[in-house]
Amino acid sequence: MSAGAPAVLAQGLTKRFKAFTAVDHLDLRIKKGEIIGFIGPNGAGKSTTIRMLCGLLHPSEGRAWVAGFDVDRQPEAVREHIGYMSQKFSLYGDLTVRENLLFFGGIYRVPRRDFNERMRFAVSMAGLEGRENALVRTLAGGWKQRLALGCAILHRPPILFLDEPTSGVEPEARRRFWDLIHELAAEQVTILVSTHYMDEAEYCNRIALIDRGKLIASGTPGELRARRLRGELFEISCTPLGAAVKVLTGTPGVVEAAIFGDKLHVVLGEGGISATDLPGYFGEHGIQAGPAHRVTPSLEDIFVQLVSGRRERRTLP
Amino acid sequence: MNVRRLFAMAYKETLQIWRDPRSLAIALLMPLMQLVLLGYGVSLDIRHVPLCVYDQENSQQSRAVVKSFVSSDWFSISRTIHNQTGIDYALNRDQCIAALVIPADFSRRLAATGTAPVQAVFDATDVNTTNIALGYAQGVVAQTNAQIADGWAATHGILPSLVGQVDLDPSTWFNETLDSKNFIIPGVVAVILALVGAELTSLTISREWERGTMEQLISTPVTATEVMLGKLIPYFAIGFIDAGFCLVSAVYWFGVPFRGNIGTLLITTGLFIVVVMGIGYLISVRIRSQLGASQIALVLTMLPTTLLSGYTFPIDQMPAPIRAITFVVYSRYYVTILRSVFLKGSGLSDLWAPLLGLSIYALIIIWLAARAFHKALD
Ligand SMILES: Nc1ncnc2c1ncn2[C@@H]1O[C@H](COP(=O)(O)OP(=O)(O)OP(=O)(O)O)[C@@H](O)[C@H]1O
Numbered sequence: 001m002s003a004g005a006p007a008v009l010a011q012g013l014t015k016r017f018k019a020f021t022a023v024d025h026l027d028l029r030i031k032k033g034e035i036i037g038f039i040g041p042n043g044a045g046k047s048t049t050i051r052m053l054c055g056l057l058h059p060s061e062g063r064a065w066v067a068g069f070d071v072d073r074q075p076e077a078v079r080e081h082i083g084y085m086s087q088k089f090s091l092y093g094d095l096t097v098r099e100n101l102l103f104f105g106g107i108y109r110v111p112r113r114d115f116n117e118r119m120r121f122a123v124s125m126a127g128l129e130g131r132e133n134a135l136v137r138t139l140a141g142g143w144k145q146r147l148a149l150g151c152a153i154l155h156r157p158p159i160l161f162l163d164e165p166t167s168g169v170e171p172e173a174r175r176r177f178w179d180l181i182h183e184l185a186a187e188q189v190t191i192l193v194s195t196h197y198m199d200e201a202e203y204c205n206r207i208a209l210i211d212r213g214k215l216i217a218s219g220t221p222g223e224l225r226a227r228r229l230r231g232e233l234f235e236i237s238c239t240p241l242g243a244a245v246k247v248l249t250g251t252p253g254v255v256e257a258a259i260f261g262d263k264l265h266v267v268l269g270e271g272g273i274s275a276t277d278l279p280g281y282f283g284e285h286g287i288q289a290g291p292a293h294r295v296t297p298s299l300e301d302i303f304v305q306l307v308s309g310r311r312e313r314r315t316l317p
Numbered sequence: 318m319n320v321r322r323l324f325a326m327a328y329k330e331t332l333q334i335w336r337d338p339r340s341l342a343i344a345l346l347m348p349l350m351q352l353v354l355l356g357y358g359v360s361l362d363i364r365h366v367p368l369c370v371y372d373q374e375n376s377q378q379s380r381a382v383v384k385s386f387v388s389s390d391w392f393s394i395s396r397t398i399h400n401q402t403g404i405d406y407a408l409n410r411d412q413c414i415a416a417l418v419i420p421a422d423f424s425r426r427l428a429a430t431g432t433a434p435v436q437a438v439f440d441a442t443d444v445n446t447t448n449i450a451l452g453y454a455q456g457v458v459a460q461t462n463a464q465i466a467d468g469w470a471a472t473h474g475i476l477p478s479l480v481g482q483v484d485l486d487p488s489t490w491f492n493e494t495l496d497s498k499n500f501i502i503p504g505v506v507a508v509i510l511a512l513v514g515a516e517l518t519s520l521t522i523s524r525e526w527e528r529g530t531m532e533q534l535i536s537t538p539v540t541a542t543e544v545m546l547g548k549l550i551p552y553f554a555i556g557f558i559d560a561g562f563c564l565v566s567a568v569y570w571f572g573v574p575f576r577g578n579i580g581t582l583l584i585t586t587g588l589f590i591v592v593v594m595g596i597g598y599l600i601s602v603r604i605r606s607q608l609g610a611s612q613i614a615l616v617l618t619m620l621p622t623t624l625l626s627g628y629t630f631p632i633d634q635m636p637a638p639i640r641a642i643t644f645v646v647y648s649r650y651y652v653t654i655l656r657s658v659f660l661k662g663s664g665l666s667d668l669w670a671p672l673l674g675l676s677i678y679a680l681i682i683i684w685l686a687a688r689a690f691h692k693a694l695d
């Protein structure tokens with residue numbers, strides 16, 4: 001891999017399952033040492049993309065290079081240079097922590113003189129000191145995920161693909177996991193990580209937003225946040241939230257209304273209803289509401305609008 | 318191919334077998350169970366054994382004897398014969414398994430002395446069937462005796478227990494000693510190895526799919542060949558342990574004479590294990606659930622081996638189309654080899670024909686297995 005070359009390059013990458021297109025002409029360029037987050041709703045095509053980049057699925061169309069190797073034509077060369085954590089936990093549950101590490105160390109041909117040190121590192125990284133002889137299936141989620149990461153980096157791969165590594169893991173363990181990811185990135189490891197958690201998007205250097213197999217936006221969190229919403233964003237406390245969204249849908253002036261935690265986020269455009277009118281408008285419809293405050297949009301607001309914007313355009317004739 | 322990866326793969330697989338109750342049971346308990354079941358309990362329920370009848374007398378009483386054979390359901394008359402050479406012809410042509418000969422003086426002797434012999438001739442190539450058929454014949458005759466005794470007692474006014482009987486004079490052709498275990502046990506060894514070998518390996522790839530570990534495995538640089546060999550090495554060792562157990566049991570437990578050479582036995586057994594394990598592996602690659610894979614393995618090994626390998630049903634007794642099918646039943650070659658090595662003391666050069674069959678089979682299976690597994694999800 002030459003110095004300036006991208007760690008991952010995809011051009012028109014497409015995957016079709018029979019008539020269904022799971023990944024649709026995706027272009028991607030990931031620089032070395034970058035942490036790139038794949039964000040997107042369920043079934044967006046994140047896992048399918050990652051699997052193609054790891055050489056596990058054959059692309060139906062398009063090409064991709066990982067560490068300079070063609071994923072479809074040189075999958076074995078690709079595999080020498082990557083670490084992969086699949087979405088579903090896939091270490092051997094009937095093997096102990098130590099045996100799993102021994103197995104992957106052997107499969108990746110970790111040099112013997114480094115082996116003990118790397119294994120110690122993986123065990124301490126996973127926080128599993130003293131539990132080396134525990135069967136992996138007896139470990140709790142967070143430990144399993146960190147051990148899986150430990151196995152995936154035993155051979156010091158320059159590129160890591162992590163498919164929802166933190167799903168189903170408690171917040172404390174998630175934070176620890178992201179600390180590890182940043183430590184790896186500091187050592188020039190390129191990391192592609194997919195996630196459902198919007199807050200995790202902020203930890204990435206760059207974000208690729210994927211919806212229905214298409215890359216619909218990409219950039220740093222700052223760049224994405226700076227993209228103009230089609231209007232101004234207001235936050236308002238009201239109950240019940242679900243009914244409030246329904247009431248606003250189709251109301252003139254309302255570009256977007258979405259539940260955001262325990263509050264409502266409303267994007268208001270030119271003309272139509274104004275922010276000061278909102279509480280009264282809710283009152284007329286039997287919804288209790290406080291005053292509306294202007295807020296700066298978070299990444300989630302941007303994603304909600306991008307994704308729902310596409311849906312609208314699709315459903316309109 | 319890399320030795321380190323091969324070793325990592327084999328070691329991991331060994332640990333998994335050791336911790337998997339199902340695999341352990343197949344590897345260690347199944348051979349013992351099958352040996353007891355098949356070795357001791359070979360009792361096939363046979364109906365309508367084809368019977369040729371040569372009734373030299375054709376009297377009311379002789380016809381009654383014939384009728385009692387037919388009405389038992391155990392026999393059905395395939396031919397009625399009118400001379401002695403007809404019997405040879407019918408038995409040689411597999412038109413019947415048993416022949417019943419009633420002498421011309423049957424009713425006369427029965428009336429005069431109270432006892433009269435009938436002769437039953439059995440084709441004993443298939444010792445099992447013959448044993449069973451012989452038992453049936455004796456049962457039929459015993460029943461007939463009871464009836465005759467009753468009739469005699471009624472007409473002569475004496476107790477039935479004092480009355481004479483129809484004597485069954487059985488003679489067996491082709492295998493005089495009728496020592497069925499010598500014939501059956503080597504076949505049992507083949508059945509067990511086929512079953513255990515294919516069952517075990519049928520789990521190996523499907524287990525990775527079922528437990529979701531396959532995706533991780535194929536994301537590593539391990540090659541398909543390393544996966545195949547690494548996984549099969551421990552099973553090959555288990556196969557040899559099981560084979561050793563079965564063969565030693567055959568000699569020391571069942572007392573089958575061993576007249577051959579250990580080297581011949583090991584080479585041919587190794588070849589057979591390669592074939593059955595290759596078949597199990599091929600199934601495992603195709604079927605992604607362990608249960609499904611093991612059931613298909615059962616059907617593809619147990620059925621052909623028990624029915625078409627000549628283990629109990631002699632191949633030369635089968636109808637021509639079925640006999641043709643047996644050539645693709647890998648176990649037939651091993652059964653032939655085992656019997657010859659055990660009973661005749663045949664060496665490799667005597668066995669060239671079945672050995673060639675088995676070798677061709679092994680090559681084809683290895684060739685298929687080597688290209689069966691692809692490191693991809695689609
Ligand atoms: N092997 C397959 N055969 C058919 N359809 C598939 C297959 N794999 C994935 N799909 C479909 O492709 C689409 C994209 O799936 P993918 O797993 O890539 O989504 P994702 O973004 O990873 O979703 P999630 O967040 O739920 O993991 C889904 O609709 C899925 O049902």
Ligand SMILES: [Mg+2]
Nearest residue numbers: 046047048087
């Ligand atoms: Mg996914």
